[in-house]
Amino acid sequence: MASNGRRALEITDLRVTYGSKVAVDGVSFWINQGEIFGLLGPNGAGKTSTLSAIEGLVKPVSGSISVDGVDALAHGAEARARTGVQLQSTSFQKELTIRELVRLYSGLYGVSRSKTAADEHLSAVNLDEEAGKRFGELSGGQQKRLALLIATVHDPLLVLLDEPTAGLDPQARRQLWERIEHMRGAGRSILLTTHSMEEAQSVCDRVAIIDHGKIVSLDTPAGLIAKHRDDPEVKRVARGEVTLEDVFIGLTGSELRD
Amino acid sequence: MTEAAKPAPSLKSILTSLVGADVRVQLRNGRALLLSLALPVVLMYVLGIGRRGAIFPPNWRLAFAIGLGTSSIAILGYTMTVARDRETGVFQRLRVTPAPTWAIMGSRLAIQILSIVVMTAALMIAGAIVLNLTLSPGAYALTFVVAILGAGEFLGIGQAVVGLMKSYDTVNAIGRLVYVPLFALGMFGNVSIFGSTLETIARWSPGGALIGMLTGAMAPSTWSSDDWWSVLASLAYTLVFVAVGIRWFQWETR
Numbered sequence: 001m002a003s004n005g006r007r008a009l010e011i012t013d014l015r016v017t018y019g020s021k022v023a024v025d026g027v028s029f030w031i032n033q034g035e036i037f038g039l040l041g042p043n044g045a046g047k048t049s050t051l052s053a054i055e056g057l058v059k060p061v062s063g064s065i066s067v068d069g070v071d072a073l074a075h076g077a078e079a080r081a082r083t084g085v086q087l088q089s090t091s092f093q094k095e096l097t098i099r100e101l102v103r104l105y106s107g108l109y110g111v112s113r114s115k116t117a118a119d120e121h122l123s124a125v126n127l128d129e130e131a132g133k134r135f136g137e138l139s140g141g142q143q144k145r146l147a148l149l150i151a152t153v154h155d156p157l158l159v160l161l162d163e164p165t166a167g168l169d170p171q172a173r174r175q176l177w178e179r180i181e182h183m184r185g186a187g188r189s190i191l192l193t194t195h196s197m198e199e200a201q202s203v204c205d206r207v208a209i210i211d212h213g214k215i216v217s218l219d220t221p222a223g224l225i226a227k228h229r230d231d232p233e234v235k236r237v238a239r240g241e242v243t244l245e246d247v248f249i250g251l252t253g254s255e256l257r258d
Numbered sequence: 259m260t261e262a263a264k265p266a267p268s269l270k271s272i273l274t275s276l277v278g279a280d281v282r283v284q285l286r287n288g289r290a291l292l293l294s295l296a297l298p299v300v301l302m303y304v305l306g307i308g309r310r311g312a313i314f315p316p317n318w319r320l321a322f323a324i325g326l327g328t329s330s331i332a333i334l335g336y337t338m339t340v341a342r343d344r345e346t347g348v349f350q351r352l353r354v355t356p357a358p359t360w361a362i363m364g365s366r367l368a369i370q371i372l373s374i375v376v377m378t379a380a381l382m383i384a385g386a387i388v389l390n391l392t393l394s395p396g397a398y399a400l401t402f403v404v405a406i407l408g409a410g411e412f413l414g415i416g417q418a419v420v421g422l423m424k425s426y427d428t429v430n431a432i433g434r435l436v437y438v439p440l441f442a443l444g445m446f447g448n449v450s451i452f453g454s455t456l457e458t459i460a461r462w463s464p465g466g467a468l469i470g471m472l473t474g475a476m477a478p479s480t481w482s483s484d485d486w487w488s489v490l491a492s493l494a495y496t497l498v499f500v501a502v503g504i505r506w507f508q509w510e511t512r
Contacts, residue, residue: 055354057510077266077356085354091347095286096279107275108355110267 006033006068008158008189009054014063016049016213023049024060025213033157036180036190038204040197042252046213047193048088051162054191055085068157081109084151088162090143092135098122098146099131102153109154125149125179141172148179152188159183161192165199177203197245207244211252272357276365284369287335294330295377298323299384306389320385321472322444324405325465327377329441332412333419333433336370340420341429349509359509367413374409378402393476400475407492408468414496415440415464417503424511441465467491 009031016024024046031037041047052058054065056076065072065079072079092101099118106121107113122128125145130138138146144164152159161180165173180190180203194200200207201221208218217224221244228234229242234250284291302323305314314322343349352362382398385391393401419436423429444465460466467488474485 057350057353077358080354080356081266083354087347087351087354089347091351093279093283093343093348095283100279100282104275104279105355107271107278108267108352108357110265110271110356113271113275 007031007066008033008035008068009191010064010066011050011054012064014050014053014060014065016046016053016058016060022213024053027063027210027213027215029208029215029218031158031189031191033189034184034187035205036184036192036203038200038207039191039193039210040195040200040207040248041193041210045211045252047210048162049213050210051160051191051193054160055083056080081154082157084154084156084159086144086147086151086159086161086164088166090147094134094136096134097132098127098135098138101135101146102150105150106153111154121149121153140167141169141175144168144172144176145179148176152183155188157187157189159188159190161190163193163195165194165196173199197243197248201244209248209251216251217247266356269361272361273365276357276361277368280365280369283339284373287339290335291331291373291377294327294335295380295384297330298327298381299388301326302381302385303388316385316389316391317476318469318473320381320389320391321469321476323381323385324378324401324472325408325444325468326441327381328374328405328408328468329412329415329437329465331370331373331377332409332416333437333440335373336366336413337416337420337429337433338426340366340416341423341426344420344509345426345511353509370413371406371409374405375402378405394478397476397478400478401472404468404471404475404489407471407489407496410496411464411468411492411499412441414499414503417507418499419503421503421505421507424508439463444469462491464492464495467495 007030011030012028014024014027015022027046027050029037039047039050049058053060054067054072056072056079060073067079068082070079070082096104099115099122102118102121103113103115106117111117119128119131122131125148127138127142127146127149130142135143135146148161148164151161164180165176168176177199180192183190192199192204204221206218206220207224208215209224210216217228219227224247225242225244228247228250231247231250234242234246237249238246302319305319305322306316349362353359378401382393382401415436416433419433420429423432440463442465443460443463444467461470470488471485471492474481474488
């Protein structure tokens, strides 16, 4: 981890509600520069709502969000200029080619939107030969690569990835992990949500487990296992040596969520 | 390596990118654009065949064609695209960039208005060929101004539809349903055979008000108080529908 004490993201006592339903209930954490931070939780636990609040898509009822020292609630555009976002399901204008999409989003982030610059970006993720295709004509792995490219086209300090490897085959998943680790090496900070314990254990420096809108535990993957290996519920669900998945199920329960 | 904090991008960069993309999207929907031109041209000709020519004078037929094209672009084009992009998450992706929401929607509206101006020009050329109708330079200029007013009126109606309805399928169905009475009713503002009540309702319907304004604009020397009332009615429709469209519009379907 290449931390220099600079905090890419700091969330304090965040609370998000939808009508009477409390989606996020007093969540606090921070992410250092050059850190990969995983947010794990069952469906409906509050992961996407937390991300949506950071992205500016929902307005929290209370709490604070700071992106690289910028108050994201008071200065949304400045905070979003420092943030790259890959949404859970990405959709772009179906009439535009992927080169045109890269040029559009480059302009929206204030970086060069020239054809040459767009082609260089596409070449970096091996999509230069697809430049004239539409997003819908790409394979699932290519779509994820393009979505990640567009999320980082402005070289942001903070990158938010909502289930980035969902639906990918093992090869494409490994490739994406390498890209995420490469971003960390370049000094970016990554906040990712995932259902994959393997992913969290492999790429995350620290992990927070969230359930019913609250963070129930936060540590390094190894630290979480060490901290909870003797919890009765974790021991009950473990099949042999305790894993991060055992800790996750032990802390959030075995029942199915919607 | 990411070090210095970046400032928010300039508004010029944001608007240039959005408008450029929206122009491309519009041009690639060529079939829809062509349809919004073809039907008005056909009706402009058909309504003048035989005795209908006496009921619908050439300037009225051109005004009708421009109004029909305007409502097609606004309700069947703009509304459907906004509903589709909302449902598929295109707006969500744009909103997580530094682009202000007014710029995202403003760019789309500006392109629609531009399309309506281009369509108006094309229909004026078609009118000169099909109807042998030429106007004074002042009348052409005034017709363009009125076409822009009409664009505001029908884009406001489209915004209200997409504001009140959430799903694409509902917007599609309701859009097609309201398109007929809102515009086609205006056709009867020039016909008294169905009685004066229908004629009055038709005259002051959104389509009727627009056709009234357009026919007035094509003969500025005969501009009357009725034409001013058409302008007022059109502005009132614009204000009401835009207010409804903004008040109830949601960026996501969830």
